[in-house]
Amino acid sequence: MDGKERTSWSEGVTFGLQSGMAVIPYALLTAYRKLNLTGSETLLLIHLLSFRQIEGKDFPSLEELQAVTGRSxxxxxxxxxxxxxxxxxxIEAGSDERQGLHYERYDFSGLYDKLGRYLSSQRNSTALGADSNSFQRGARSSSSEKGEWIQSGVVSGEAESPSLFVVFEKEFGRPLSPMECETISGWLDQDRYPEELILLALKESVFAGKVYFRYIDRILLEWSRNRVKNAQDVKAYSQRFRGGS
Structure with a gap:
């Protein structure tokens, strides 16, 4: 390397270091496969952490993530x-009362919890094979603890959800935002609404010409209060509500 090349290299390194350095958990780099994460999902997490630490952006847009990942x-x-x-x-939502601003941000506590459990299992386990099997069951997460994984041969929420998200994207005519995806997940996992009922609520909103999440959520809440649980209940409730026979 001659003097000119060395100077150019040195300037490049200096510029890179001055741009900032993100702190990435080493366990994420070494254990992401044990967490059932793909390489691209891991890189996405790294970018989200970097946006927060370097640019102060707690909720980067899809366009910004596109620019750094090169994916659609x-x-x-x-x-x-x-x-x-x-x-x-x-995704956490909040507001700054002093500035009157509404904001959203990513919460990484679930990631850190999984990494912590993995490191703990590695340290305490006496058998590596048992260690791996135990963690892979736990790595499906807090979701499992909330009853997301349904047993006894019933299709799980994870298997059902993609088709539900696709239907919503088709009706809305665009990709769903992360917040909208979380809303649907909340209907399934926290509110325990059947997928059939969510699709019927979407259908009602389309018929009413009010295709937005808040309206669909109000429909589901109203049905829940009136113990409407399936298509037959929806039909009977609609007939009563509209004064039908």
Missing amino acids: ASVIAGELQKLIKEGFLK
Whole structure:
């Protein structure tokens, strides 16, 4: 390397270091496969951490994530959906009363919890094989603890959800935002609404010409209060509500 090349290299390194350095958990780099994460999902998490630490952006847009990953918005949205669904990320919403601003941000506590459990299992386990099997069951996460994984041969929420998200994207005519994906996941996992009921609520909103999430959520809440649980209940409730026979 001659003097000119050395100077150019030195200037490049200096510029890179001055741009900032993100702190990435080493366990994420070494254990992401044990967490059932793909390489692209891991890189997405790294980018989200970097946006927060270097640029002060707690909720980068899909366009910003596209620019750094080189992947399409729909692919990124799908990966974010999975990370949220499996408990690696959460989306927090809040407001700054002094500035009157509403904000959203990613919460990484689920990721750190999974990494902590993995490191603990590695340290305490006496058998590596048992260690791996035990963690892979736990890595499906806090989602499992919330009853997301349904047993006894019933299709799980994870298997059902993609088709539900696709239907919503078709009706809305665009990819869903991470917050919208979390809303649907919340209907399934927290509110325990059957997928059939969610699709019927979407259908009602389309007929009413009010295709937005808040309206659909109000429909589901109203049905829940009136113990409407399936298509037959919806039909009977609609007839009573509209004064039908």
